[in-house]
Amino acid sequence: MNNPAITLDIRDGIAWLTLARPEKRNSVDPEFAFRLNELAEQCAEDANIRCVVLTGSGKFFCVGGDIDAFSAAGEDAEAAVGALARSFHRGIHRLATMEKPFVTAINGPAAGAGLSLAILGDIALTAASAHFTSAYSAVGLTPDGGASWWLPRLIGMRRAQEMIFTNRRIGAEEAAGMGLVTRVVADDRLRTEASAVASTLAKGPIRALARCRSLLVESVNADLSTQLDREAASIAESAGAAEGREGVAAFLAKRPPHFV
Template sequence: MSDDAIAFELRDGVAWLTLARPERRNAIGPEMARALQVVADRCADDPAVRCVVLTGSGRFFSVGGDVDVFSQAGGDVEAIVLDLAQSFHAGVHRLATMEKPLVTAINGPAAGAGLSLAILGDVAIAAASAHFTSAYSAIGLTPDGGASWWLPRLVGLRRAQEIVLTNRRVDAREAAAIGLITRVATDEDLAATAREVAVALANGPTRAIGRCRSLLLASSERDLATHLAVEARSIASAAAGSEGKEGVNAFVAKRPADFTAT
């Protein structure tokens, strides 16, 4: 099935979400923002979904917010942009915090809020032709979609300052070198590479992976003693669960673990 703005396809336990406004270079307007929230909730809540891939259609991943919406808002621009950002952020937050892994397959240029979506993946794979630009301050705006939260964590504050303040274009090779993304694939191999990674994650212990996501996201917000205590409770709970039991039993028996049956 598909939404007008974001196509949804489920196969082999992997939900493929495709930004489906190629004629608008997958710009994020109200419809796209609402669609992201809907599909993110569906992916998070559906037990048949074990991994999510987010990609774009056409030549662009996403050029970010639909500036035409801003320019046509007139005196209501603040309220309209706030509503758009909050709707978009609901989908971003659900994708970032769901107990399932997220792969981004960045098929082309990503700018503004498109950059925010591109770097959201636990594994972010970019086509060689992709490039990344903050773009916000170039038109007098500030980041959204979590860009100012993720960038310092991924590339460090100093590089984040340059990326956001100067709007310098970062090509795919450099993006991988500085940790903005995970790896680069050829344009022709991007979909196959993303599929291979996603299927492997979908066949893994998805509940444990979800807990790993949570631990990593919270690591910079806690002191060490608190985080160690959370880790202890998490690994104990995982060991007592069906995934932990299957993983340990498979290791001892020297056989492949079957996490999809747990």
């Protein structure tokens, strides 16, 4: 593919996905959405990939949907935007449910669908200069990419309502303070810090981390009894697996575990 909308670089068990439309501020168009799903599937299925990192190129992380493409669709906008959203959502869902940890390294402003991508990380690191905006209602649209699902869970309903209804810009420090992202990193340290976090995760018990991902997502809509049952089943499965046996053996031997 010539000049792909998203590039993939695999190093030391870590897949780096880089949004690669800097001239369009990494906005989402049909090629972008198709490529996201394609690469998400590859990352999920490749046993040599133990952690995935998503970042942007240029000055922006992602400003959301390509509004020029929306306008060009004219009278066919409903069908065109619907098809784009459904394609985009396939990639979002795969990244959210794959059985390996996911890190977002937010190198610049994130808006609309870019906000949805930014907050999708299990660990979301943001450059100090980045900022976050819902942006949808400013152009008469509604959220996509899972924003209406994630925002109330991460920052609470009241803050989610404010972000979506007013499109107020949220700076990096405020975003970290409200739980929208994990923490703020100096701009020139973002890639280094993301690499360090991803390396630690990649060396960890990724099957157990996958079960942690599922438990955390499932807990939102579960009652206590159901969640306790899920936890019991999950820890039992983990204890009987190779990672659990290695972790216990390493603890008793007072040595670092070797999960890889």
